[in-house]
Amino acid sequence: MNAFNDTLSRVLYIDVKNKKFWVTERKDLFDKYIGGAGVAIKLLQEECPSGADPLSPENPIIFAVGPLVGAFPLASKTVAMFKSPHTGDLGESHAGGRSAVAIRLAGYGAIVIKNASDMPIYVAIHGNKVFFRDATTLWGMGSSLTAARVMREREIGTGYRSIMRIGKAGENMVSYASVTVETYRHFGRLGLGAVFGSKKLKGIIISGKQTLQVTNKKTYKDLYDRIYKEAVNSQVMKKYHDIGTPINILNLNNLEALPTRNLKQATFEYAEKISGENIAQNYLGKRVACAHCPTACIHLANLREQYSDSPYFYKTTFVGYDFELLYALGSMLGIEKPEDIFMLIEEVEKFCMDAMSSGVVLAWATEMFEKKLITENETDGLNPEWNNTKTYIAMLSKIVNPPNAFYKAMAKGVSHAAEIYGGKEFALAFNKNEMPGYHTGPAAHLGFLIGARHSHLCNAGYSLDQSLLLTQDVAPETIIDKLIDEEAFRQILSSIVVCFFARGIYNLDLISQLLATMNINYNTDDLKRIGKEIHAEKYRFKCREGFSFDKLEIPGRLFETPEPTQKINKEFMRAALNYAKEKIKCQ
Amino acid sequence: MSKLSVIDNKRCVGCQSCMFACSRRDGNAGLSNSCIGVKSASGIEGDLTVVVCRACADPPCAKVCPTNALIPKKGGGVRLQKTKCIGCKLCQQTCVIDAVFWNKEENKPVICIQCGYCVGYCPHQVIKLLK
Structure with missing residues (x-):
């Protein structure tokens, strides 16, 4: 192929200390590892020195997109990689919004942020130009929405730009602070927001809308139409656009697998109230989409709140909700009313902190207080109790601005706090990352423990629990083999980079055809091999930074609260982990 | 039309x-x-x-084009004759609804x-x- 021009292999390096930027051609990486997660892990290995303090200038931030972004529908995600201040090993987080398309069409396959600024700044990337803007006045603002509005009003690119920003949680380096994109999407979980904060980087705005060349125009259009039709008409995507992921509240509750009140129970008596069905019917205000995704899975609820000082004074806000939020800030805290969950979501959004980790940390603190293992001395005069939204809102604020050592500990996650204050057996975290909302059986929890992504902690485990373990006895080794195979496949999805919701559409054969239109030639065997290599490279980084299978702790609560398969026991879990250790091998 | x-x-x-x-x-x-x-x-x-683009009957974008690269069409709207366009962006500035888009790679409007x-x-x- 002569003169096929693609800007994917251009990596934009930004040094926020010296306010410098440059572009390096990295065809070597993109040819071997496709893009997205594959390229990001190699860049992270290159840029992050062994043993680096995650909140020091040494820790880089890597963003990477893939070849299909900007070309095909549902290829809408950006992969972020960094050393996580929350777990101390691999930080990987994915977000959509307009970020991926904006990075790709600005002419880059990856962005590397190096060093730390001595003053608050935000970075504006418009095509080939990078600007360092003074963000002193934005630092410390109560709501991240206001900071985003300022950036929006001052910068070009309306309609095709992405705005990433942190809130006070990131500025104050809460270890599970997130970076918010386009108000409703997040680089969540592992503390990318804190890494932004440590660099005094308030945000990044990026815009671009270049052409992407294809090898054969007709084939390209035909393949595009095939995916578009599947995305819009098929049952595969239906569950994401109709009720959305919150459909799982009732599904899991019926299975008796919905973590409730710090997993003291796996059913919630108010599940109907906080269900996706009820919320869609009574609160759904509108739906929005990520760039280049016709699915529009982002569900926004209408929250109407009355001001306490006036009977005829209200405010109305759109609040984004998903299954994981309804679990973490709902059932996990025993919250009975959707409005109360929305108020908690609004609060974590304002500060830009991870909703799942926040909910689990609050749930642990509630149980600690209930068991009198902590008192008002630790809680700074508050009485945490299930379903007490007001107290939880006050506590979130104290986590972000800690008045004492207890809240400082909570700002570093539930494992850290439990290490100091006790209650480890009900501190629900896996390798220090707070649990997601699936108590479906051993496969889900094993997936959380050994997943190489550690972002949503999402993995194939909960479906294995339901499709296999619910009805038959399966050896722990088989579960691990299946989890690792699925993980390797997902490395391909996160390298091209498509949304995991589209995994039912993007099979290896189709991916191979799509890549060919972008002048990248891999057959399905090549793809499988690359998926495994990327998985191994992630583990290489994790192990280098101290991850060890032997150090993995399983919260005792998992063995106490029954789950649907009734197959969780210590022997099964340990046998599985020993096998995983053999199979993955930390080098 | x-x-x-x-x-x-x-x-x-x-x-x-x-x-x-x-x-x-x-x-x-x-x-x-x-x-x-x-x-x-x-x-x-x-x-x-x-x-x-609302395909104006009397298109303001065509009126300001110094090289007559935008030719009004019967029934409304304009047609771009790319070879005549000098990329001055006057058409873009004139359209009050911002419906004249810009192709940076070609430095020409997209109509x-x-x-x-x-x-x-x-x-x-x-x-x-x-x-």
Whole structure:
């Protein structure tokens, strides 16, 4: 192929200390590892020195997109990689919004942020130009929405730009602070927001809308139409656009697998109230989409709140909700009313902190207080109790601005706090990352423990629990083999980079055809091999930074609260982990 | 002639499928050749606006073109004669609804020809080709 021009292999390096930027051609990486997660892990290995303090200038931030972004529908995600201040090993987080398309069409396959600024700044990337803007006045603002509005009003690119920003949680380096994109999407979980904060980087705005060349125009259009039709008409995507992921509240509750009140129970008596069905019917205000995704899975609820000082004074806000939020800030805290969950979501959004980790940390603190293992001395005069939204809102604020050592500990996650204050057996975290909302059986929890992504902690485990373990006895080794195979496949999805919701559409054969239109030639065997290599490279980084299978702790609560398969026991879990250790091998 | 019209911008989810479709007419991917725009009025939390050329009967963009590169069409709208265009952007500045888009790679405007290709890719019936 002569003169096929693609800007994917251009990596934009930004040094926020010296306010410098440059572009390096990295065809070597993109040819071997496709893009997205594959390229990001190699860049992270290159840029992050062994043993680096995650909140020091040494820790880089890597963003990477893939070849299909900007070309095909549902290829809408950006992969972020960094050393996580929350777990101390691999930080990987994915977000959509307009970020991926904006990075790709600005002419880059990856962005590397190096060093730390001595003053608050935000970075504006418009095509080939990078600007360092003074963000002193934005630092410390109560709501991240206001900071985003300022950036929006001052910068070009309306309609095709992405705005990433942190809130006070990131500025104050809460270890599970997130970076918010386009108000409703997040680089969540592992503390990318804190890494932004440590660099005094308030945000990044990026815009671009270049052409992407294809090898054969007709084939390209035909393949595009095939995916578009599947995305819009098929049952595969239906569950994401109709009720959305919150459909799982009732599904899991019926299975008796919905973590409730710090997993003291796996059913919630108010599940109907906080269900996706009820919320869609009574609160759904509108739906929005990520760039280049016709699915529009982002569900926004209408929250109407009355001001306490006036009977005829209200405010109305759109609040984004998903299954994981309804679990973490709902059932996990025993919250009975959707409005109360929305108020908690609004609060974590304002500060830009991870909703799942926040909910689990609050749930642990509630149980600690209930068991009198902590008192008002630790809680700074508050009485945490299930379903007490007001107290939880006050506590979130104290986590972000800690008045004492207890809240400082909570700002570093539930494992850290439990290490100091006790209650480890009900501190629900896996390798220090707070649990997601699936108590479906051993496969889900094993997936959380050994997943190489550690972002949503999402993995194939909960479906294995339901499709296999619910009805038959399966050896722990088989579960691990299946989890690792699925993980390797997902490395391909996160390298091209498509949304995991589209995994039912993007099979290896189709991916191979799509890549060919972008002048990248891999057959399905090549793809499988690359998926495994990327998985191994992630583990290489994790192990280098101290991850060890032997150090993995399983919260005792998992063995106490029954789950649907009734197959969780210590022997099964340990046998599985020993096998995983053999199979993955930390080098 | 048919005209591209926004039927209900409140149904728009901001997926940009129309923008990508418009750019894909010539067979390439990306967005540089798109002349339909979706933008938020005040962030994603606000309403989305869909910007399409209204095919004015007496097009202001054509009136300001110093080289007559924009030729008014019967029934409204303009046709761009690329070889005449000097890339001065006067047409873009004149259009009060920002419906003259810009292809930076060519340094020329992108002008809607009311073909309706985008309509086939709107999953929520926001836009329509009206007679």
